[in-house]
Amino acid sequence: MTRFPRIPAPLSKRASRIRILLMDVDGTMTDGSVTLLSQSDGTALEIKTFDAHDGQGLTLAHSAGLRTGCITGRESPALLRRAHEMKMEFIYMKQPLKMPAYEDILRKAEASDHEVAFIGDDLPDIPLLRRAGLAVAVGNAVPEVKAVAHYTTRALAGHGAVREAVELILRSKGIWEEMIDKARA
Amino acid sequence: MTRFPRIPAPLSKRASRIRILLMDVDGTMTDGSVTLLSQSDGTALEIKTFDAHDGQGLTLAHSAGLRTGCITGRESPALLRRAHEMKMEFIYMKQPLKMPAYEDILRKAEASDHEVAFIGDDLPDIPLLRRAGLAVAVGNAVPEVKAVAHYTTRALAGHGAVREAVELILRSKGIWEEMIDKARA
Amino acid sequence: MTRFPRIPAPLSKRASRIRILLMDVDGTMTDGSVTLLSQSDGTALEIKTFDAHDGQGLTLAHSAGLRTGCITGRESPALLRRAHEMKMEFIYMKQPLKMPAYEDILRKAEASDHEVAFIGDDLPDIPLLRRAGLAVAVGNAVPEVKAVAHYTTRALAGHGAVREAVELILRSKGIWEEMIDKARA
Amino acid sequence: MTRFPRIPAPLSKRASRIRILLMDVDGTMTDGSVTLLSQSDGTALEIKTFDAHDGQGLTLAHSAGLRTGCITGRESPALLRRAHEMKMEFIYMKQPLKMPAYEDILRKAEASDHEVAFIGDDLPDIPLLRRAGLAVAVGNAVPEVKAVAHYTTRALAGHGAVREAVELILRSKGIWEEMIDKARA
Numbered sequence: 001m002t003r004f005p006r007i008p009a010p011l012s013k014r015a016s017r018i019r020i021l022l023m024d025v026d027g028t029m030t031d032g033s034v035t036l037l038s039q040s041d042g043t044a045l046e047i048k049t050f051d052a053h054d055g056q057g058l059t060l061a062h063s064a065g066l067r068t069g070c071i072t073g074r075e076s077p078a079l080l081r082r083a084h085e086m087k088m089e090f091i092y093m094k095q096p097l098k099m100p101a102y103e104d105i106l107r108k109a110e111a112s113d114h115e116v117a118f119i120g121d122d123l124p125d126i127p128l129l130r131r132a133g134l135a136v137a138v139g140n141a142v143p144e145v146k147a148v149a150h151y152t153t154r155a156l157a158g159h160g161a162v163r164e165a166v167e168l169i170l171r172s173k174g175i176w177e178e179m180i181d182k183a184r185a
Numbered sequence: 186m187t188r189f190p191r192i193p194a195p196l197s198k199r200a201s202r203i204r205i206l207l208m209d210v211d212g213t214m215t216d217g218s219v220t221l222l223s224q225s226d227g228t229a230l231e232i233k234t235f236d237a238h239d240g241q242g243l244t245l246a247h248s249a250g251l252r253t254g255c256i257t258g259r260e261s262p263a264l265l266r267r268a269h270e271m272k273m274e275f276i277y278m279k280q281p282l283k284m285p286a287y288e289d290i291l292r293k294a295e296a297s298d299h300e301v302a303f304i305g306d307d308l309p310d311i312p313l314l315r316r317a318g319l320a321v322a323v324g325n326a327v328p329e330v331k332a333v334a335h336y337t338t339r340a341l342a343g344h345g346a347v348r349e350a351v352e353l354i355l356r357s358k359g360i361w362e363e364m365i366d367k368a369r370a
Numbered sequence: 371m372t373r374f375p376r377i378p379a380p381l382s383k384r385a386s387r388i389r390i391l392l393m394d395v396d397g398t399m400t401d402g403s404v405t406l407l408s409q410s411d412g413t414a415l416e417i418k419t420f421d422a423h424d425g426q427g428l429t430l431a432h433s434a435g436l437r438t439g440c441i442t443g444r445e446s447p448a449l450l451r452r453a454h455e456m457k458m459e460f461i462y463m464k465q466p467l468k469m470p471a472y473e474d475i476l477r478k479a480e481a482s483d484h485e486v487a488f489i490g491d492d493l494p495d496i497p498l499l500r501r502a503g504l505a506v507a508v509g510n511a512v513p514e515v516k517a518v519a520h521y522t523t524r525a526l527a528g529h530g531a532v533r534e535a536v537e538l539i540l541r542s543k544g545i546w547e548e549m550i551d552k553a554r555a
Numbered sequence: 556m557t558r559f560p561r562i563p564a565p566l567s568k569r570a571s572r573i574r575i576l577l578m579d580v581d582g583t584m585t586d587g588s589v590t591l592l593s594q595s596d597g598t599a600l601e602i603k604t605f606d607a608h609d610g611q612g613l614t615l616a617h618s619a620g621l622r623t624g625c626i627t628g629r630e631s632p633a634l635l636r637r638a639h640e641m642k643m644e645f646i647y648m649k650q651p652l653k654m655p656a657y658e659d660i661l662r663k664a665e666a667s668d669h670e671v672a673f674i675g676d677d678l679p680d681i682p683l684l685r686r687a688g689l690a691v692a693v694g695n696a697v698p699e700v701k702a703v704a705h706y707t708t709r710a711l712a713g714h715g716a717v718r719e720a721v722e723l724i725l726r727s728k729g730i731w732e733e734m735i736d737k738a739r740a
Binding site: 037043048049050051052053055056060076077078079080081082158180183 | 212215217220221222223227228232307308327328
Binding site: 407416419422423430446529553 | 588590594595597598602676697698
């Protein structure tokens, strides 16, 4: 009935330990579009496009007790609003280097690397993907990112990649069916 | 000349009874994109993208005497304007649980479940899909939704899925050709 | 070198007579998206997405002496700006029925049906497609529209369908290569 | 591990000499969408959508010492902001004819044609593509542009075409791996 592929035992073991789910924004929570609206005063405002299925996935993650967050080099009220809608706990914007933010989150959450999953798509995500207990590349990540990931989603970024990562984790914990039943109650 | 597939008799019987066509919004009337425009004051405005073919389909439904409506967890002036353009009668926004809205509509319309079609794509739509006389999943619904639907559209959400549901209903009532002739008069 | 398919003689004869190129807007000059931006006062503004290749095609048409225009049921400053950028001569907005606008254009241009091409995608375009000397359906038009068209573009609406129609006409007139040479001079 | 195709020796020779990377905007840095937002005063504002992977590519190009720029017929604060984010040195807007801008850049940079790469997609780019030492057509360029290009990207415009051109150049110079290592440090 459901199309999720069989999860190999070593991957399932990694995923079952995750307590914290972190992710990049552009090209991970979005499809990588960078959209700007020209203003008549010569400036431009940023538009961001997220995915409703990803949002439902993050709601499931939250209900399951996972703590979530995002780390990005850019900054926009659009992301801030979406992150709040998704009840994300850790929101780090304007981070050209992402490692300090990553380490700050681990400190605050009193977590170690093997309890953290990170989802990314491009070169600046690689150092974090190398440390995270579960490194997930979105389906359209660059080859260098896929090469260091434990799992590459079949879904593309901004079209369900985040939800697929959530499903991978909840299935590995053996609580996917239970969460689904709650969500559709 | 037309490519609509043959409709099995049990499905046709279900669809022929429909008087009220209800639907989810994000991922059903839209492609699931959640688009936000950053404002300089730190807030963000919501952008929604609907489909012109779906709009024409809802116009056909309306001409055929169907009553239409939408139930969604979100709220936006963009949806409100589109729903008014489509002459939708029932507009329920900010409904994290959709069942109370569904029951309210049935009460107002003095209709019973078997006279109602519902189109959806994700977990929160499942309780309604289980009650509606005709449960339609959009082509890119999650597997759990497709599993409870009587019909899954070939078209994707935001790209003709709503129109395909309208066509299914009007064909089952035997009035599709007549409505088309009127529309192109 | 170029991939345009061979044009059958009867089609070429039709296309070679065209002096006026008219078209629908939503689903023809755009991909059919109806995009609305919520405003904080509860209203919504319309966003329209056109195609740069189509624009270049309309510039070629204009250079070749064709007169161009659009007829649409909707109204927006976005369309108005684009139509002006494309130097369109006939701009008819808010036309739920399109025939009066069509006839008005023919009167102003002192043209007869066989000198007019019309490009469309949905039911309200059918009456005009039945009259126009060259009736063009975009690649993703509904089946009822394709059924009455003399030519269906391989390109999809909002992704080169208008340009393909221009190329069909200029090739049929035997002036495509000449116009290309001018454009890339 | 990486999927970049083998680069033929003559192409590699051309690409290895490039010091300046110039490009068209609509249909090259974007997917060719021309998006306009209606304003209540009857005017319209331009929205432009760029690609995060292209942005990362331009950052790599910049780190490798390449000088970059764009030449376009249109004008918008959206492009200006993105070009500044990408640290582009040469920004020429409102250039219906692109050759004067091209020649102005060569003069300022004290460069000759064989040191310049140009990426384009449509007819107005052809004169520059004929002069540039490395002429790159995006994957969805019109046939006339592909015909004069030394290389056509597998990626589509607005979806990695610019990054693929950067990778072609840095690989031909033998510094791709080194730049990647720096970027993911």
